[in-house]
Amino acid sequence: TQVRRLGDLVRRGQQLAALGEMAAGVAHEIRNPLNSIRGFVELLQEKTQGEDRRYMQIVVEEVDRINHIVEGLLHFARQQGITLEGMDLAPVLVRAMALVAAAAEKKHVRLKGAWPDAFRVTGNAAKLQQVFLNLVQNALEAVPQGGDISVTASPAQDGSASGWAVRISDNGCGIGEEDMQKLFTPFFTRKEKGTGLGLAICHKILEAHAGRIEVESQIGEGTTFIVWLPEA
Ligand code: ADP
Numbered sequence: 001t002q003v004r005r006l007g008d009l010v011r012r013g014q015q016l017a018a019l020g021e022m023a024a025g026v027a028h029e030i031r032n033p034l035n036s037i038r039g040f041v042e043l044l045q046e047k048t049q050g051e052d053r054r055y056m057q058i059v060v061e062e063v064d065r066i067n068h069i070v071e072g073l074l075h076f077a078r079q080q081g082i083t084l085e086g087m088d089l090a091p092v093l094v095r096a097m098a099l100v101a102a103a104a105e106k107k108h109v110r111l112k113g114a115w116p117d118a119f120r121v122t123g124n125a126a127k128l129q130q131v132f133l134n135l136v137q138n139a140l141e142a143v144p145q146g147g148d149i150s151v152t153a154s155p156a157q158d159g160s161a162s163g164w165a166v167r168i169s170d171n172g173c174g175i176g177e178e179d180m181q182k183l184f185t186p187f188f189t190r191k192e193k194g195t196g197l198g199l200a201i202c203h204k205i206l207e208a209h210a211g212r213i214e215v216e217s218q219i220g221e222g223t224t225f226i227v228w229l230p231e232a
């Protein structure tokens with residue numbers, strides 16, 4: 001089992017690296033023609049009525065969807081060579097939660113945060129913001145109306161290294177055993193409009209931090225993602 005897990009890890013790492021390189025090259029090239037298509041269809045739309053106009057609207061919406069995926073790929077590719085510094089993680093968590101607060105309220109979801117006044121990690125604030133936003137966003141998508149999400153932090157060792165464990169817990173749908181291995185693989189999604197890049201990006205960013213991301217989940221009970229980061 002251990003050997004297989006190592007093999008899986010190596011394969012995942014190679015997949016991520018190969019995809020990152022490819023994404024950097026291709027995503028950028030796709031964006032310009034896509035935006036031309038969008039622009040011209042919008043122009044045509046103004047000159048068209050009825051059913052044809054509706055079809056063109058669908059073209060515009062689908063182009064937006066491709067753009068969304070391409071943006072995700074570009075983000076994914078941009079994780080190399082990020083700069084790390086001693087930083088306070090609390091404001092990053094506050095901001096990530098603030099960004100989903102309106103959507104959470106709409107769904108009557110309780111968002112709770114509890115962490116020490118100042119806890120410092122070695123990291124890149126913008127990238128970590130992306131990590132925690134992705135995780136809180138996923139939690140929000142997983143919980144039912146009136147669900148609960150909490151973000152907590154406590155000191156934790158990783159081997160001999162001291163750091164912090166941040167837990168993002170939800171009482172949502174949970175994750176099936178068969179999905180656990182695929183979660184961090186690019187494009188794995190169970191959502192109709194998902195990109196499957198959120199967790200792959202989190203994994204890549206945390207790799208660049210010498211951090212870790214782990215998951216505990218029980219179908220129908222909920223999910224906890226645990227992010228470990230080295231202290232500053
Ligand atoms: P996306 O959100 O676009 O589907 P992610 O990489 O963010 O892509 O997540 C991949 C998949 O992992 C999701 O489609 C979902 O099936 C599962 N997942 C992630 N977070 C949670 C969670 N908190 N609860 C249940 N399932 C989750």
Ligand code: MG
Pocket residue numbers: 134137138198199
């Ligand atoms: Mg997501």
